Amino acid sequence: MRAPEGEKLLWVALxxxxxxxxxxxxxxxxxxxxxxxxxxxxxxxxxxxxTACTLPVSEGMLVHTRTPRVxxxxxxxxxxxxxxxxxxxxxxxxxxxxxxxxxARERGLKLRLSRLRPLISEVPVDESPKTFKxxxxxxxxxxxxxxxxxxxAKVGAIGFIRRGISRKIAAxxxxxxxxxxxxxxxxxxxxxxxxxLAFKEK
Amino acid sequence: MDLQDGExxxxxxxxxxxxxxxxxxxENLIPILQDVQSRLGYLxxxxxxxxxxxxxxxxVDVYSVGTFYNQFRLNxxxxxxxxxxxxxxxxxxxxxxxxxxxxxxxxIKEGETTPDREFSLERVACVxxxxxxxxxxxxxxxxxxxxxxxxxxxxLAFEIESKKSGEIEKPVEEEGRMQ
Numbered sequence: 001m002r003a004p005e006g007e008k009l010l011w012v013a014l015x016x017x018x019x020x021x022x023x024x025x026x027x028x029x030x031x032x033x034x035x036x037x038x039x040x041x042x043x044x045x046x047x048x049x050x051t052a053c054t055l056p057v058s059e060g061m062l063v064h065t066r067t068p069r070v071x072x073x074x075x076x077x078x079x080x081x082x083x084x085x086x087x088x089x090x091x092x093x094x095x096x097x098x099x100x101x102x103x104a105r106e107r108g109l110k111l112r113l114s115r116l117r118p119l120i121s122e123v124p125v126d127e128s129p130k131t132f133k134x135x136x137x138x139x140x141x142x143x144x145x146x147x148x149x150x151x152x153a154k155v156g157a158i159g160f161i162r163r164g165i166s167r168k169i170a171a172x173x174x175x176x177x178x179x180x181x182x183x184x185x186x187x188x189x190x191x192x193x194x195x196x197l198a199f200k201e202k
Numbered sequence: 203m204d205l206q207d208g209e210x211x212x213x214x215x216x217x218x219x220x221x222x223x224x225x226x227x228x229e230n231l232i233p234i235l236q237d238v239q240s241r242l243g244y245l246x247x248x249x250x251x252x253x254x255x256x257x258x259x260x261x262v263d264v265y266s267v268g269t270f271y272n273q274f275r276l277n278x279x280x281x282x283x284x285x286x287x288x289x290x291x292x293x294x295x296x297x298x299x300x301x302x303x304x305x306x307x308x309x310i311k312e313g314e315t316t317p318d319r320e321f322s323l324e325r326v327a328c329v330x331x332x333x334x335x336x337x338x339x340x341x342x343x344x345x346x347x348x349x350x351x352x353x354x355x356x357x358l359a360f361e362i363e364s365k366k367s368g369e370i371e372k373p374v375e376e377e378g379r380m381q
Contacts, residue, residue: 156263157260161266162270172247172261173265
């Protein structure tokens with residue numbers, strides 16, 4: 001397999017038709033957030049599984065994308081994300097077009113909790129923007145929207161606020177997006193891997 | 203939280219002063235916020251906006267840091283500061299019930315300040331006197347084995363006190379009017 005020098009393993013694998021689950025990664029981002037903890041792989045010569053989005057490829061690298069250790073990490077990471085995600089796919093705008101569903105399909109994981117209890121934030125949906133809405137109960141906190149908002153749209157309207165279980169994406173002062181400096185350009189909605197940011201149906 | 207008369211000017215001047223003492227790089231954000239808080243007692247929105255303009259970063263990034271760390275408060279400290287202990291022992295003895303009682307009586311949430319700035323309500327980790335659980339620290343005074351009824355009592359005491367001091371002030375006012 002050939003790849004440009006310094007390219008991250010995740011993108012090389014995806015370009016060559018090898019699927020590695022990923023949520024937070026953005027190809028354009030120089031420094032990956034590596035926060036979703038789903039793109040683990042095992043590389044021969046390294047003692048522990050590593051995140052593929054942060055690892056640059058090198059000559060002669062031998063990578064295993066499915067090992068018992070990797071599968072275990074991904075399974076647990078995935079269930080942790082689900083425990084904080086409102087699972088009503090039938091009512092979701094992103095149904096059949098959702099990264100979580102794709103990961104579940106590719107890795108044979110269930111879209112159901114088995115070991116963990118659901119812990120979904122009861123924060124109301126922000127319906128204030130004209131063209132889209134933000135549902136914190138569906139947000140996986142991947143941070144793609146924040147990166148795009150800061151680096152591509154260059155608006156700087158949204159960011160992470162608070163910490164732990166109350167962490168969420170919000171505008172300055174936690175005001176509804178329509179009252180913030182959000183320009184409603186919709187760039188953040190396009191990169192949302194789940195149904196948290198979704199265009200309103202016309 | 204609405205600003206009081208003249209507060210906006212004080213905030214502007216203090217933040218200006220703090221910004222002059224620090225380099226205007228992003229990595230100085232936390233020291234700047236700490237300095238601003240030590241001068242103003244909290245981080246008003248206006249201060250965070252001023253800092254974001256000076257450092258040329260989005261205002262939401264300042265807000266993000268301000269809400270992440272426990273050491274930063276976004277509401278002004280009240281005249282009376284109520285700290286409800288949420289350590290293990292107090293939690294077991296119903297500390298959350300006490301916190302809820304205060305929230306209901308003062309009509310504010312944890313971490314907030316009443317609009318008249320009389321009371322601010324906080325949760326704290328262990329105060330260090332677990333035998334007295336559940337514990338509330340009001341200003342510097344430790345209240346032991348607090349019950350919801352005692353919550354009413356604590357607030358009633360302040361009410362009576364402020365009425366008394368109001369009565370002392372009143373005659374002076376009337377005198378002023380008579381002249």
